[in-house]
Amino acid sequence: MKTLSIILAALFLTFPGWAEAGDQDDVKAAIDKFWANVATRTPDTSGDSPAGVWQAASNGSLWNFQYPAERAAQTASSPYTNNFQPMHVTVRIVGSGKDVAHAVYYLVGTISRDGEPVNDNYRTRVSQVFEKNDGKWLLSGAHFSPLYGGSGVAPDAFSSQNKR
Numbered sequence: 001m002k003t004l005s006i007i008l009a010a011l012f013l014t015f016p017g018w019a020e021a022g023d024q025d026d027v028k029a030a031i032d033k034f035w036a037n038v039a040t041r042t043p044d045t046s047g048d049s050p051a052g053v054w055q056a057a058s059n060g061s062l063w064n065f066q067y068p069a070e071r072a073a074q075t076a077s078s079p080y081t082n083n084f085q086p087m088h089v090t091v092r093i094v095g096s097g098k099d100v101a102h103a104v105y106y107l108v109g110t111i112s113r114d115g116e117p118v119n120d121n122y123r124t125r126v127s128q129v130f131e132k133n134d135g136k137w138l139l140s141g142a143h144f145s146p147l148y149g150g151s152g153v154a155p156d157a158f159s160s161q162n163k164r
Contacts, residue, residue, distance in 0.1 A: 024091040027101045027130055027137045031086050034139070035107070039083045043072035049131060049140040058124040058144035080118065084109035086126070099132040106147070123147040 045068035052067045089105040104127050111119040129141040
C-alpha cells in the first residue's frame, strides 16, 4: 500500500495537469448543478462558501453580500423561473495551493413568470470565484454582466408593489 501511495504521489507531481483537469471538471459540475437547481427553484446551499458569496447581478445592481441561506431564499421565493444553460465554460485553477478557481462562461436561457416568458433571450457573461474547502469547490464570488437581454428583469421587479 505504501508503494502505491508513493507511485501515485510521484505521478501527480510529474503530471500535475491530471489533478488540475479533475478540479476543472469538478468546478464545471458545480456550475451545472447550481443552474439546474435554479431552474427548478430548489436551491442547494452546499455549493456556497459558508462564509457567504459576493455577487453583482446583470441588472446593474451594486455588489451584494449574501449568506448561503439568503441566496437560497432569494431563489426559492422569486416569482421568476430562470432556465439558464452555462455555455463555453472555462476554468482556471490558481493560487499557491491550487485551491482557487476562476470560471468564466456565458449564460443563456429564459426568464418566465407564471409560465409566461418575461425574457425569452437572456444572455449574459459570468465570472465566478470558487475556493476549495475540504476537497469541495465552493462559490465565494460572482459577477454577471449583460449581453443581449442579459439585464433580465427591471431591478424593481422584485418589490412587493410589482406583484401581479
